[in-house]
Structures are given as structure tokens and as C-alpha cells.
Amino acid sequence: MNTFTFSQATGVAAAVQDNAAHDGAAYLGGGTNLIDLMKENVARPTHLIGLKKLGLDAIENLPDGGLRLGALATNADTAYHPEVEKRYPLLNQAILAGASPQLRNMATDGGNLMQRTRCYYFYDLATPCNKREPGSGCSAIGGYTRVHAILGASEHCIATHPSDMCVALAALDTTVRVSGPNGERTIKFEDFHRLPGDQPERDNTLEPGELITGLDLPAKGFEKNFSYLKLRDRTSYAFALVSVAAALELDGNTIKDARLALGGVAHKPWRDKEAEALLIGQPATADTFRAAAAKVLTGAKGQGTNNFKIELAKRAIVRALKQATEMNQALDANAFQNSNP
Amino acid sequence: MSQRFIQQPLGPPAPTLAPTQPVSLHINGQAHTLYIAPWTTLLDALREYLDLTGTKKGCDHGQCGACTVLVDGKRINSCLSLAITHEDSRIQTIEGLGTEDKLSPLQQAFIDHDAFQCGYCTPGQICSAQGLINEGKAKTEAEVRELMSGNVCRCGAYPNILSAVMEVLHNEGLIMEDKAWSAGATEPEIAPVEPPKK
Numbered sequence: 001m002n003t004f005t006f007s008q009a010t011g012v013a014a015a016v017q018d019n020a021a022h023d024g025a026a027y028l029g030g031g032t033n034l035i036d037l038m039k040e041n042v043a044r045p046t047h048l049i050g051l052k053k054l055g056l057d058a059i060e061n062l063p064d065g066g067l068r069l070g071a072l073a074t075n076a077d078t079a080y081h082p083e084v085e086k087r088y089p090l091l092n093q094a095i096l097a098g099a100s101p102q103l104r105n106m107a108t109d110g111g112n113l114m115q116r117t118r119c120y121y122f123y124d125l126a127t128p129c130n131k132r133e134p135g136s137g138c139s140a141i142g143g144y145t146r147v148h149a150i151l152g153a154s155e156h157c158i159a160t161h162p163s164d165m166c167v168a169l170a171a172l173d174t175t176v177r178v179s180g181p182n183g184e185r186t187i188k189f190e191d192f193h194r195l196p197g198d199q200p201e202r203d204n205t206l207e208p209g210e211l212i213t214g215l216d217l218p219a220k221g222f223e224k225n226f227s228y229l230k231l232r233d234r235t236s237y238a239f240a241l242v243s244v245a246a247a248l249e250l251d252g253n254t255i256k257d258a259r260l261a262l263g264g265v266a267h268k269p270w271r272d273k274e275a276e277a278l279l280i281g282q283p284a285t286a287d288t289f290r291a292a293a294a295k296v297l298t299g300a301k302g303q304g305t306n307n308f309k310i311e312l313a314k315r316a317i318v319r320a321l322k323q324a325t326e327m328n329q330a331l332d333a334n335a336f337q338n339s340n341p
Numbered sequence: 342m343s344q345r346f347i348q349q350p351l352g353p354p355a356p357t358l359a360p361t362q363p364v365s366l367h368i369n370g371q372a373h374t375l376y377i378a379p380w381t382t383l384l385d386a387l388r389e390y391l392d393l394t395g396t397k398k399g400c401d402h403g404q405c406g407a408c409t410v411l412v413d414g415k416r417i418n419s420c421l422s423l424a425i426t427h428e429d430s431r432i433q434t435i436e437g438l439g440t441e442d443k444l445s446p447l448q449q450a451f452i453d454h455d456a457f458q459c460g461y462c463t464p465g466q467i468c469s470a471q472g473l474i475n476e477g478k479a480k481t482e483a484e485v486r487e488l489m490s491g492n493v494c495r496c497g498a499y500p501n502i503l504s505a506v507m508e509v510l511h512n513e514g515l516i517m518e519d520k521a522w523s524a525g526a527t528e529p530e531i532a533p534v535e536p537p538k539k
Contacts, residue, residue, distance in 0.1 A: 106421065
């Protein structure tokens, strides 16, 4: 780890000011990813700004029926919060599918958005990586790509965003609240993380010095029909090869509203609104789900050792939508025959 | 004839000592003030500065759980946490859970169930299990397995760790399961190997 100075910020404005006053400063939330990256010498901030005393750890109901997650609320406190368990069980499932209890007790909600890829080559200082060292090349392309992208990748980077929580946040239409040198603003979740393009070193659209202060969930939580399906190399405490956040609003057997987002497949949580449009107004049947799955994976490109993820993702989407549908509905027993293509 | 060799400096002189600052920590009921650099992890502060070596350094990257301690009753990986960020916390390590004369229920259960082999992961396992009990979310075997997944045991003592944790949960009235969890109450799943006959 490189040497650095540390200061404990006492307020958001003070934290932003402190950041502006130091070249190479970084905000420290739970530290579960940043401290690890510093030990690996992948991240080398010269000044850390502790956020613990900002008091942004509350989870509060909003007047419009939504819920605000303070950026410093821990992942564990968020998952087990009564309002989240009751109104946003998809978010509860997604958070609990990730990391370990120890890490969830430390990791913050804002920090979850800020975590970086677990691409092996990004972590390995001995190999070129455009995300770590812009312009040096991508070692993953042509390498071992089990955890890499099948959607939205570029010739410069095929890394994936590793979060589970963010997949649910994307599906739920969350708004990210940030504060920075130019004041406060909000960012729609789909615009927060970016695709690699020719600037893979930029994971998100935050401006320099901006700090996440909260996450606003809209009132609609899809608490009746949802599923977070995570497929990975061991049954607990592993990153997703493919994960699916599926949420449905059903009227009888007809889909009134739908949300569909994938994790482990792209540089950002991969929400597909066109696939959602294919679901809305249709009967909740395997054929409908397969059509949506086919749409999501249109244009998917394997990198060699991760080619299997294209078919895996299709089947995972169908299964997650089926699980979401069957939660409280007795369906025609034949509707899902051969639902796994 | 003796020769005297004068060692020339091999490189630039050593840099000045790392800047330290006072950090107050409250550990196992005792207040301590350490003079440490800001990059000192809680794990290194415990082991290197306070001689509390029960907490183990396994992977040092938050993947194995050997460094698990309780901060304000919640289990965390002390290797990924800077000591300087814990000035207002109450920290409990394996040394603070029980004494040699009076082991904590989990410590006793780990012995009764033979829930370790090399023992390196054990302090982390026990602190993690204490955190799990404090959380109150695990009610079944499957839930205990899932919520203990942040602690790796390379000896593979998982079945015995599970039964030790289940026994304590059961004895403390935190789960209602018919199965008896006391040590020796369950049949081993694998029959003992018969010694070869001569």
C-alpha cells in the first residue's frame, strides 16, 4: 500500500472541499473494495477522506411513497431494513446474494455503486489493462474470460461490473443523489454506470470530486412478483457469472409492467427496456419469456471462454421470469413445460 | 593480515519513519491509545501493536474470514478496515469472548464438537458465529451455512463447525429444531474405516 494522509470529514460540504484541496484524494466508505485495491497497488490515493461521520446512514420514507437509502447505510442494514424487506424484496435478495455477512456489515450503499471490476487482469499489475492504465491494452481480450462481458463491451475493455445490489437498483429505477464542487444533482441509475467505449478507465458518470449522498427508490417495488437469480461457480460468496433481476406486475396472467436487468454480463448493470416492452401486455408464459430473453441477448458476443454465458443468460432470464410469475399465482400447469430451452 | 571493509550504503538512506498519529481504540472493554500510521489496518493494530494475536491474518483481502472481529457487536473483516476509522467503536476479539476459566458457549461448543483441525480459522469462525447469533437471522442449518460462508476452513471442518453453531443457537432458544445438536448426538455420515486385517 502507498502512504497517504487521512482526514475524517464532518459534513458533506467539508468532504467535497477536502477532496478539492488534495490531488489524488479518494472518499473512504466501508473500504471493502478500496482498501483491497490499495493493498494490490491498483488504487494509490494520496489522501483518504473518511465519511463515517457524515451521518448519511438513514433509510427514510419519501413523501412520494418511495424510500431513500443514505449513501453510508451499510448493505446489511439496507437488506434487513423492514421497509426494504416488505416493499423492495428484490433489493433484499440481490444484496444478500452478494459478498459475505462480514463484508455486507462494512460495505456502504454508495460504495456498492463505486466498486470496481473483478477482472483478473485489472488486478494484475504485470499485465496491461486499459482500465488501470489507459492506452496500455486489454489483456482479457484473447485471455481467460469467464467473468467477462458478453454485452456492450468494446475493443478496449471487456470487464464487467461485479455488483448484485446494482442490478436490482437498475431494475427498480433508482435515482442517485450526488453532491460535488458544483452543488447537488441527481443521476438516473441507468446513466450512472457507463459502457467502456474508448474510456474504460471511467466506470461511471460522476464528475471529479462528486460524492454519492443517497439513493432514491420510487414507490413501485414489485413486491408481489420478483426474482433475483444468481448463477456462480459456488453457491455462496462468489461473483455472478450471470445474474437476473426480474420484476413483474401481473393482472391475472397478463403482464402489466415488467423490469429486467442482468448482472455479470456487461460493464454496467444491463437493463433492457426493449425486452421489457416485449413482456408488457403479454401473457406470462414461457414463450413470452423466451422472446424477451432472445431480445436481451441479441448482439451478445462471447470472448471465447465465456461463450457459454450467452445461452446461460437466456435460460436464466426465462427461469427468473418464471420464478417471479409463480410466486403467488397458480398457473396452467402446462404453461411452463419445456421452459428451459 | 586482517582487512577492514567499510560497508558503503547500498542505496538511498532509509526514509523517515512513517508519520504516526494517536488513535484511541476500545478493545475488549479496555481503552488503548496507539501511535500508528493511517494505513494501519485494524488487524495489524491488534496483532502488531496490542499483541492480540488471536485474530489471524489469512488472505489479508477479505476473502477468508480469519480476521473476523466484532465491531459494536457486528462482525467485520479487520483486514479491510483502517484502525483509524474505529475510534468511536467497541471492538471485541476472540480474546474478549471468554476466558480460559470461563469459555464462551461458542468456544466450548467448538471444543465439544471438534470443530477445527489446524485451528487457524477458528478465532474468525467463532467471532463470525457470535456475529451471526447477534444478528438473529439464521434459524436453520441451511441459513447458518449460508451466513457463515464468509469464513473459509481449508481443513474442511464445516460439518462440525455447523453442529457447534447449531447447538449454541438451540441452547440459547434461538431456533426450534427437533434435531439434537449436542456433541455426539448425531451419527457421523461416513462410517469409520476399519483397520486392515492381518
